[in-house]
Amino acid sequence: MIEGSAKPGTVVFLADPLDAWGRPPGSAALSRAEVRISAAGFDPPVVAVPRGSKLTIRSAGEEDFDVSGWIGFSDSAFRHRFARPDDVFETTVSRPGLWTLEEEHRPRNRGFIYVTPTAAGAVASSDGRFRIDGVAPGRHRLDCWNIQSGLTETEVVVSGEVARADCPASAQGR
Numbered sequence: 001m002i003e004g005s006a007k008p009g010t011v012v013f014l015a016d017p018l019d020a021w022g023r024p025p026g027s028a029a030l031s032r033a034e035v036r037i038s039a040a041g042f043d044p045p046v047v048a049v050p051r052g053s054k055l056t057i058r059s060a061g062e063e064d065f066d067v068s069g070w071i072g073f074s075d076s077a078f079r080h081r082f083a084r085p086d087d088v089f090e091t092t093v094s095r096p097g098l099w100t101l102e103e104e105h106r107p108r109n110r111g112f113i114y115v116t117p118t119a120a121g122a123v124a125s126s127d128g129r130f131r132i133d134g135v136a137p138g139r140h141r142l143d144c145w146n147i148q149s150g151l152t153e154t155e156v157v158v159s160g161e162v163a164r165a166d167c168p169a170s171a172q173g174r
Helices: none
Strands: 002-005 011-014 031-038 042-043 046-049 054-060 064-069 075-082 087-094 097-103 106-117 121-123 131-133 138-146 150-158
Touching: 002 097, 011 046, 011 106, 011 131, 031 097, 031 106, 046 054, 054 075, 075 087, 075 131, 087 121, 121 131
Parallel strands: 031 054, 042 106, 046 106
Antiparallel strands: 002 131, 011 121, 011 138, 031 042, 054 087, 064 075, 064 097, 097 106, 138 150
8 A cells, every 4th residue: 555645636646567468557447437517617626547447427517518528638539518417428538648628618617537557546635645555565656647737756665564655746736
């Protein structure tokens, strides 16, 4: 297990190299994530899921929403019109990296999905703490991403029950 601190909302994940078959460690543990869209924006505003996971976007308002998904800031992944409350769109996130969600009528309303190459990851809580379970002993590269700092990295050595790793200061907003 790795415990540490980062700026709230920072995506933290193991970025260990791929094996001989091109699979990252822990890639079998897929998950689902749900994001709700309303006039107030995306909730939660930042989500992390491993590559191959299902992403559900659900309308939480009475209005229409046109949501575009971008891989990075420029490659179109999808566009969906939410025409009624509880309208749902699902997709599989297949490319690792940053996915940006944008509500086209309110372009300042953005959400972020960070598709991690491994299943070992977390999003730092509102108090800046994160925890990643099930990490094998050894030396690992830990990547940290948030919208203000971009991607930074640090190294952590797991040798006992709990290893401590903090994201670099730039990812903590210092």
